[in-house]
Amino acid sequence: MPLTKIGREKMECIPECRPELVTDLYQLTMAASYLEQNMSAPATFSLFIRAYPSNRNFFVAAGVEELLGFLENFRFQKEDLDYLDTLGIFKPEFLDYLGNMKFTGQVRAMPEGTIFFKDEPVLEVTAPIIEAQLVETLVINMINLSTMVATKAARCVNAARGRRLVDFALRRTQGIDAGLKVARSSFLAGFIGTSNVLAGKIYGIPVFGTMAHSYITSFPSEIEAFRAFAETFPQNTVLLVDTFDPIAGTKHAVKVAKELAEKGNQLRGVRLDSGDLVELSIKVREILDENGLRDVQIFASGGFDEFKIADVLNRGAKIDAFGVGTKMGVSADAPYFDMAYKLVQYDGRPVMKLSTGKVTYVGAKQVFRFFDPDGFIDHDTLGLKGENYPSAQTLLQTFMVSGKRVREPDDLQAVKMRFEKEFKRLPQQLKTLDAEKKLRVEISEELEKLQQEVKQQIIEKELGEG
Amino acid sequence: MPLTKIGREKMECIPECRPELVTDLYQLTMAASYLEQNMSAPATFSLFIRAYPSNRNFFVAAGVEELLGFLENFRFQKEDLDYLDTLGIFKPEFLDYLGNMKFTGQVRAMPEGTIFFKDEPVLEVTAPIIEAQLVETLVINMINLSTMVATKAARCVNAARGRRLVDFALRRTQGIDAGLKVARSSFLAGFIGTSNVLAGKIYGIPVFGTMAHSYITSFPSEIEAFRAFAETFPQNTVLLVDTFDPIAGTKHAVKVAKELAEKGNQLRGVRLDSGDLVELSIKVREILDENGLRDVQIFASGGFDEFKIADVLNRGAKIDAFGVGTKMGVSADAPYFDMAYKLVQYDGRPVMKLSTGKVTYVGAKQVFRFFDPDGFIDHDTLGLKGENYPSAQTLLQTFMVSGKRVREPDDLQAVKMRFEKEFKRLPQQLKTLDAEKKLRVEISEELEKLQQEVKQQIIEKELGEG
Numbered sequence: 001m002p003l004t005k006i007g008r009e010k011m012e013c014i015p016e017c018r019p020e021l022v023t024d025l026y027q028l029t030m031a032a033s034y035l036e037q038n039m040s041a042p043a044t045f046s047l048f049i050r051a052y053p054s055n056r057n058f059f060v061a062a063g064v065e066e067l068l069g070f071l072e073n074f075r076f077q078k079e080d081l082d083y084l085d086t087l088g089i090f091k092p093e094f095l096d097y098l099g100n101m102k103f104t105g106q107v108r109a110m111p112e113g114t115i116f117f118k119d120e121p122v123l124e125v126t127a128p129i130i131e132a133q134l135v136e137t138l139v140i141n142m143i144n145l146s147t148m149v150a151t152k153a154a155r156c157v158n159a160a161r162g163r164r165l166v167d168f169a170l171r172r173t174q175g176i177d178a179g180l181k182v183a184r185s186s187f188l189a190g191f192i193g194t195s196n197v198l199a200g201k202i203y204g205i206p207v208f209g210t211m212a213h214s215y216i217t218s219f220p221s222e223i224e225a226f227r228a229f230a231e232t233f234p235q236n237t238v239l240l241v242d243t244f245d246p247i248a249g250t251k252h253a254v255k256v257a258k259e260l261a262e263k264g265n266q267l268r269g270v271r272l273d274s275g276d277l278v279e280l281s282i283k284v285r286e287i288l289d290e291n292g293l294r295d296v297q298i299f300a301s302g303g304f305d306e307f308k309i310a311d312v313l314n315r316g317a318k319i320d321a322f323g324v325g326t327k328m329g330v331s332a333d334a335p336y337f338d339m340a341y342k343l344v345q346y347d348g349r350p351v352m353k354l355s356t357g358k359v360t361y362v363g364a365k366q367v368f369r370f371f372d373p374d375g376f377i378d379h380d381t382l383g384l385k386g387e388n389y390p391s392a393q394t395l396l397q398t399f400m401v402s403g404k405r406v407r408e409p410d411d412l413q414a415v416k417m418r419f420e421k422e423f424k425r426l427p428q429q430l431k432t433l434d435a436e437k438k439l440r441v442e443i444s445e446e447l448e449k450l451q452q453e454v455k456q457q458i459i460e461k462e463l464g465e466g
Numbered sequence: 467m468p469l470t471k472i473g474r475e476k477m478e479c480i481p482e483c484r485p486e487l488v489t490d491l492y493q494l495t496m497a498a499s500y501l502e503q504n505m506s507a508p509a510t511f512s513l514f515i516r517a518y519p520s521n522r523n524f525f526v527a528a529g530v531e532e533l534l535g536f537l538e539n540f541r542f543q544k545e546d547l548d549y550l551d552t553l554g555i556f557k558p559e560f561l562d563y564l565g566n567m568k569f570t571g572q573v574r575a576m577p578e579g580t581i582f583f584k585d586e587p588v589l590e591v592t593a594p595i596i597e598a599q600l601v602e603t604l605v606i607n608m609i610n611l612s613t614m615v616a617t618k619a620a621r622c623v624n625a626a627r628g629r630r631l632v633d634f635a636l637r638r639t640q641g642i643d644a645g646l647k648v649a650r651s652s653f654l655a656g657f658i659g660t661s662n663v664l665a666g667k668i669y670g671i672p673v674f675g676t677m678a679h680s681y682i683t684s685f686p687s688e689i690e691a692f693r694a695f696a697e698t699f700p701q702n703t704v705l706l707v708d709t710f711d712p713i714a715g716t717k718h719a720v721k722v723a724k725e726l727a728e729k730g731n732q733l734r735g736v737r738l739d740s741g742d743l744v745e746l747s748i749k750v751r752e753i754l755d756e757n758g759l760r761d762v763q764i765f766a767s768g769g770f771d772e773f774k775i776a777d778v779l780n781r782g783a784k785i786d787a788f789g790v791g792t793k794m795g796v797s798a799d800a801p802y803f804d805m806a807y808k809l810v811q812y813d814g815r816p817v818m819k820l821s822t823g824k825v826t827y828v829g830a831k832q833v834f835r836f837f838d839p840d841g842f843i844d845h846d847t848l849g850l851k852g853e854n855y856p857s858a859q860t861l862l863q864t865f866m867v868s869g870k871r872v873r874e875p876d877d878l879q880a881v882k883m884r885f886e887k888e889f890k891r892l893p894q895q896l897k898t899l900d901a902e903k904k905l906r907v908e909i910s911e912e913l914e915k916l917q918q919e920v921k922q923q924i925i926e927k928e929l930g931e932g
Contacts, residue, residue: 022642024634024661025675033681033698043684083667089702129684136678140637141645168490171606172802176488177641179607195490201549209491212602214809215499217817218509218595222928232499236555243819244928274821326802335801336638336792343680351683353709355740462688462710 019070021080023137028084031130032094041347042105043129044364046121047139048342053334057435058426060154060419061110061122062185063146065409068400070138074103103131107400110367112410113150113188113419114395115426117441119359120367120382122147124396129346136341144339145178149185152306152331154423156324157190158431159306161313164321166208167194168301169329182329188415190423191324203412210236210271216243226256230267234260238269238299241284246272250284254291269297269320277302278317285318297321305332306433350454354462361447362454368392368444376427383444485536487546489603494550497596498560507813508571509595510830512587513605514808519800523901524892526620526885527576527588528651529612531875534866536604540569569597573866576833578876579616579654579885580861581892583907585825586833586848588613590862595812602807610805611644615651618772618797620889622790623656624897625772627779630787632674633660634767635795648795654881656889657790669878676702676737682709692722696733700726704735704765707750712738716750720757735763735786743768744781751784763787771798772899816920820928827913828920834858834910842893849910 076098084090105127116122123143125132156165167186173179183199193206200207211229219225230237241249257267272280277300288296301323309322342360343351350362364385370392372378399407429437515525542564550556571593582588589609591598622631633652639645649665659672666673677695685691696703707715723733738746743766754762767789775788808826809817816828830851836858838844865873895903
């Protein structure tokens with residue numbers, strides 16, 4: 001099945017959930033005030049993650065393609081303006097302004113599949129301040145979720161050491177939109193497919209699935225259920241064997257495998273969804289092998305994440321493929337990232353806040369990546385946009401100028417390959433599940449100097465010290 | 467602002483994300499097999515939560531109104547069938563069947579805002595097995611998310627002891643769909659409003675918000691920013707005072723409050739978003755009071771959930787209202803519930819699975835609630851649908867018959883009042899944040915007897931014991 005271009009498709013999938021109202025009210029109140037003050041100079045906002053959540057030391061950039069589709073279509077509709085008018089706080093001039101507004105800004109971002117680290121901007125928006133401000137909520141929401149799930153999925157793929165993973169999360173993702181993003185983000189990070197049919201249709205991701213326990217229990221007996229399924233899908237049969245007893249179920253599956261073989265077909269696999277999956281998978285493998293069914297694969301599901309995958313494999317489980325659901329789909333051990341979108345420059349003037357415990361680096365920036373002689377990432381340098389390090393890879397690229405895309409949308413398969421290639425360049429010691437070791441991210445001299453200057457100016461001006 | 471009826475509105479909000487493909491592939495492969503086997507008898511599925519997640523001992527039912535809207539519109543479109551055909555596994559007869567199918571089943575559920583407990587079905591679907599099976603993923607996804615967030619929000623409201631709470635979660639909810647459900651579910655559980663403008667428009671929920679740090683830093687100085695905002699919104703000014711230094715910021719706010727007063731307007735509040743909010747709020751209150759600004763409220767935000775709310779209030783914080791964001795919006799300490807949708811009866815025959823560690827009670831059921839003489843919930847009894855306890859309240863009510871709603875959709879304000887009333891009847895010892903004490907849920911004699919009979923039959927038939 002061909003992998004479709006993404007971005008536009010997803011956007012059209014929720015046309016009435018148009019992007020312009022996916023915002024916090026304060027974006028609109030600030031915009032109204034900027035308009036009255038005639039503040040229309042360009043503002044630059046940086047999107048970055050402030051801290052590593054538990055067990056994380058790298059992030060996988062995702063979501064920018066879908067975001068660009070939304071930004072291209074950012075227009076206030078008549079019914080939006082009618083609704084805003086009912087709030088009784090906005091003047092007609094502001095509503096008229098919104099009615100004529102579109103997003104005319106520049107977007108620089110890391111391409112999807114790029115690996116990045118704390119404090120590094122994964123995206124920067126430069127636009128007239130009203131526009132750049134109004135898209136804040138949408139930008140954070142879309143990039144945060146896709147990045148969080150791609151990161152979690154990458155950890156699962158790494159833990160599976162070559163076994164195939166399929167996204168089973170849809171039933172317990174935090175909504176339908178999340179279900180789609182989980183399917184897409186896990187696929188780009190190395191999953192082979194999803195159970196999510198809508199994601200299959202929208203993104204062209206391969207879809208997988210055969211039967212649930214309810215299928216088995218709706219028949220008078222397990223073997224009758226197995227036979228009925230094999231009759232309908234003689235070339236696509238994976239039998240769920242643990243509804244009553246996994247060993248008895250496997251023996252029933254062996255019987256059906258032999259019946260399929262008589263008609264020239266082959267049982268593809270059995271699935272285990274409960275119990276001690278190490279012990280059970282070893283026993284099931286033995287039973288299958290003893291019966292000449294070496295090609296029948298063992299598929300396992302039920303509460304898997306990177307920790308459980310690593311654990312069962314370390315203990316010798318004979319599992320060929322995993323269905324990975326809820327815990328990946330909600331990034332259960334880190335269900336949000338501390339991602340922020342901060343004003344770093346307005347009208348050419350670098351700016352920052354001093355709020356306790358929250359550092360924002362000023363100015364439009366670039367991330368420079370340096371590799372060691374073996375091709376692994378050695379360190380990154382966070383610098384100002386205009387800096388130049390000939391030996392470094394520059395991570396932020398221009399995706400949108402004057403509100404129009406300036407790159408062809410990435411094909412999802414291309415993103416998948418980019419991630420795979422990038423992940424190979426991440427040093428092995430950064431791939432442990434506890435993520436104890438962190439990559440070195442240096443601040444360039446120029447950035448550090450500007451940062452200190454701006455800080456000193458603010459302290460003098462706002463706090464009366466000097 | 468009037469609170470609109472919900473359900474249809476939300477459904478129309480994502481019309482192209484039509485419900486029929488929000489499903490796992492195995493629902494469709496099972497359906498294809500049921501069709502070939504001529505299995506069209508009614509099946510009953512129970513939706514329930516298997517275990518209490520950390521810190522939980524009650525759940526707040528939510529999401530059924532939106533689900534019913536989706537079920538009423540469950541139709542496979544030509545483009546869906548074309549996509550399914552490309553998978554190469556479905557026969558034309560099955561795709562024709564899907565093309566003509568609609569949901570014709572019965573839905574019994576707890577009304578939104580009802581408090582319920584582990585193992586109790588919050589919803590039961592009875593429909594021809596293909597239909598009941600195909601909606602599984604959608605049913606779990608929609609009810610799970612709304613219930614999880616309503617439950618988390620109820621805990622926050624309880625911890626706030628009368629202070630007002632506003633949903634600030636949208637930027638870090640797991641998607642846009644989640645952002646809408648978070649606004650709605652937190653509102654029904656006692657929040658006074660949301661920052662989410664789209665939720666305001668769709669559900670008629672009051673929206674709140676004034677300014678961010680970026681607003682302040684875009685001006686040459688804090689006081690200039692404050693003055694500009696007060697000029698645009700003289701009656702709606704809440705000033706964010708912690709961009710540089712919260713005490714200096716409060717003094718600037720006092721200055722602006724006096725300027726507003728000269729023109730007959732009143733500063734509504736100040737907001738703190740960082741630092742030690744106990745110490746700061748006490749100092750800020752003092753400064754405001756010393757300047758005759760006793761009516762200026764203190765609004766706090768930044769990492770709040772039920773634990774942090776309880777903590778700052780216990781330590782004497784002078785906070786009038788809280789912005790509650792990410793941790794509530796993703797239910798951070800319990801980002802998924804172990805909610806399952808299990809076949810409990812097919813063609814009049816009660817069924818169950820025996821998989822390790824997972825108990826499903828057989829048959830169509832009812833939940834009976836008993837109160838103590840003071841009106842608090844004493845215990846619940848989980849029984850069969852036909853049982854009768856004259857002194858009990860029955861929690862599952864009929865919402866849909868033959869695929870059509872049989873109740874007027876609940877008004878969101880009515881749901882809010884229902885929850886408020888029900889929550890008052892929850893015993894105080896079940897409202898602690900650690901949720902150590904659990905409510906007694908008894909299994910009726912009839913259900914227990916049937917459960918044992920079915921279990922014994924399965925053991926005899928499937929495992930050859932007896």
